[in-house]
Amino acid sequence: MFASMREDVAAVKDRDPAARSSLEVVLLYSGLHALWAYRFHHWLWIHGWRFLARALSQLSRWTTGIEIHPGAQIGRRFFIDHGMGVVIGETAIVGDDVTLYQGVTLGGTGKETGKRHPTIGSNVVIGAGAKVLGNIVVGENCRIGSGSVVLRDVPENSTVVGVPGHIIFRAGKRVVITDPKQINDPLSEALAAVATEVKALKEEVRQLQGRELAPTNGNDKLQQAIEIDYQI
Numbered sequence: 001m002f003a004s005m006r007e008d009v010a011a012v013k014d015r016d017p018a019a020r021s022s023l024e025v026v027l028l029y030s031g032l033h034a035l036w037a038y039r040f041h042h043w044l045w046i047h048g049w050r051f052l053a054r055a056l057s058q059l060s061r062w063t064t065g066i067e068i069h070p071g072a073q074i075g076r077r078f079f080i081d082h083g084m085g086v087v088i089g090e091t092a093i094v095g096d097d098v099t100l101y102q103g104v105t106l107g108g109t110g111k112e113t114g115k116r117h118p119t120i121g122s123n124v125v126i127g128a129g130a131k132v133l134g135n136i137v138v139g140e141n142c143r144i145g146s147g148s149v150v151l152r153d154v155p156e157n158s159t160v161v162g163v164p165g166h167i168i169f170r171a172g173k174r175v176v177i178t179d180p181k182q183i184n185d186p187l188s189e190a191l192a193a194v195a196t197e198v199k200a201l202k203e204e205v206r207q208l209q210g211r212e213l214a215p216t217n218g219n220d221k222l223q224q225a226i227e228i229d230y231q232i
């Protein structure tokens with residue numbers, strides 16, 4: 001137990017440049033307090049003391065601002081930085097060396113029963129305020145941008161941003177989005193539809209005037225961006 005606690009303290013010192021000493025980490029890091037409390041509550045939970053586990057976890061939530069359901073499964077060297085507003089649901093599974101910032105939710109969509117919370121692979125970083133919802137899998141070594149809402153599986157080694165979340169980097173390389181539906185955002189589809197319409201209208205005008213379509217000028221930023229990004 002003490003080896004595991006030392007490991008937790010070292011993980012905080014490794015990942016937070018603001019952490020100056022082990023004493024400071026032990027006394028002042030509410031993420032660490034919530035983690036240690038969770039480990040005890042989880043032990044009670046798996047040994048059948050479920051009401052007590054829940055009751056004590058509510059007390060821990062009250063003191064740290066971090067709510068970890070005692071039924072969740074959390075790996076080694078878990079680090080919650082700042083912590084306030086973090087919620088981790090009952091059927092969430094978290095790998096080793098995972099970092100969460102304040103306001104992260106590993107929650108359900110409200111539509112599922114049974115395993116309804118995400119599974120987070122090892123070495124994942126989830127930015128402040130991100131929501132990862134449903135029985136989805138976030139692969140190892142992923143980074144989830146702050147404020148993202150992730151509703152689908154994320155392959156390993158990916159960086160995801162946005163609402164809904166979409167992949168911007170995969171294995172260190174920028175992902176070029178060729179289909180607006182990959183972003184899964186109604187606005188991107190609307191922009192793509194407008195761009196297609198504008199292109200068709202330009203073609204009609206060209207035919208009516210009986211001349212070649214003038215090359216896109218520098219001011220036509222929307223058309224340019226959509227043609228490049230979405231290959232329309």
Ligand SMILES: CC(C)(COP(=O)(O)OP(=O)(O)OC[C@H]1O[C@@H](n2cnc3c(N)ncnc32)[C@H](O)[C@@H]1OP(=O)(O)O)[C@@H](O)C(=O)NCCC(=O)NCCS
Pocket residue numbers: 082101126127128143144145146147148159160161162168
């Ligand atoms: C997602 C993240 C990991 C990406 O970092 P990165 O690999 O350095 O990527 P970049 O900063 O080069 O950004 C790449 C693109 O994604 C966009 N982007 C980055 N983070 C974003 C976010 N959270 N939401 C939406 N878009 C984001 C950038 O604007 C940029 O877009 P562009 O290339 O079209 O201009 C990082 O931005 C992030 O959100 N980290 C979380 C940190 C955090 O929560 N800190 C809390 C401390 S208290």
